[in-house]
Amino acid sequence: xxxxxxxxxxxxxxxxxxxAVEGRWKLLILFALSEKPKRFKQLAxxxxxxxxxxxxxxxxxxxxxxxxxxEVLDTFPPTVQYxxxxxxxxLEKVLDELxxxxxxxxxxxxxS
Amino acid sequence: xxxxxxxxxxxxxxxxxxxAVEGRWKLLILFALSEKPKRFKQLAxxxxxxxxxxxxxxxxxxxxxxxxxxEVLDTFPPTVQYxxxxxxxxLEKVLDELxxxxxxxxxxxxxS
Numbered sequence: 001x002x003x004x005x006x007x008x009x010x011x012x013x014x015x016x017x018x019x020a021v022e023g024r025w026k027l028l029i030l031f032a033l034s035e036k037p038k039r040f041k042q043l044a045x046x047x048x049x050x051x052x053x054x055x056x057x058x059x060x061x062x063x064x065x066x067x068x069x070x071e072v073l074d075t076f077p078p079t080v081q082y083x084x085x086x087x088x089x090x091l092e093k094v095l096d097e098l099x100x101x102x103x104x105x106x107x108x109x110x111x112s
Numbered sequence: 113x114x115x116x117x118x119x120x121x122x123x124x125x126x127x128x129x130x131x132a133v134e135g136r137w138k139l140l141i142l143f144a145l146s147e148k149p150k151r152f153k154q155l156a157x158x159x160x161x162x163x164x165x166x167x168x169x170x171x172x173x174x175x176x177x178x179x180x181x182x183e184v185l186d187t188f189p190p191t192v193q194y195x196x197x198x199x200x201x202x203l204e205k206v207l208d209e210l211x212x213x214x215x216x217x218x219x220x221x222x223x224s
């Protein structure tokens with residue numbers, strides 16, 4: 001049985017978290033940025049299967065939730081890079097647990 | 113820095129996990145079922161905001177991923193109940209970490 005199973009207040013917190021990282025891409029983008037700050041094109045390569053349009057949309061949402069910052073660098077020509085914020089890095093344990101669970105799930109469901 | 117930051121193999125596991133619990137509803141449904149097995153109508157009440165159509169769709173996907181079982185009980189008239197599987201319960205740590213992070217995130221972003 002899960003701790004505080006079914007408790008409405010706990011459900012609210014989980015819902016808040018899920019709304020911030022909703023969908024299949026946001027946590028993967030954060031994971032890719034946890035390595036180092038990246039430019040858009042690099043990020044698009046490092047998150048397999050994401051389209052430019054989706055990446056752009058997800059980055060805006062991650063910025064709004066203070067999980068990612070967009071910086072314009074004073075280079076010639078100017079370049080833009082994206083970094084994970086300390087608040088974004090605080091999702092580390094969520095990512096770790098998803099990673100461990102994903103390993104078990106793959107074995108179980110996909111048999112590989 | 114996250115452990116194994118940006119590692120492609122870790123990203124694959126995280127992606128597998130995210131595909132199984134994709135969207136804003138599946139984990140909330142599992143959390144509601146972690147309390148006890150429930151009938152459809154009860155579940156629809158216990159997951160605030162979900163529509164019957166969405167609940168039905170998400171339950172099918174959770175069944176396909178062996179996270180939930182649907183049982184027809186030999187009552188008159190027959191009733192259907194949904195239970196979380198041991199594999200579904202193994203998402204406990206993911207839910208716990210989302211719960212803790214959601215609490216911090218609400219304070220930070222929503223200021224409440």
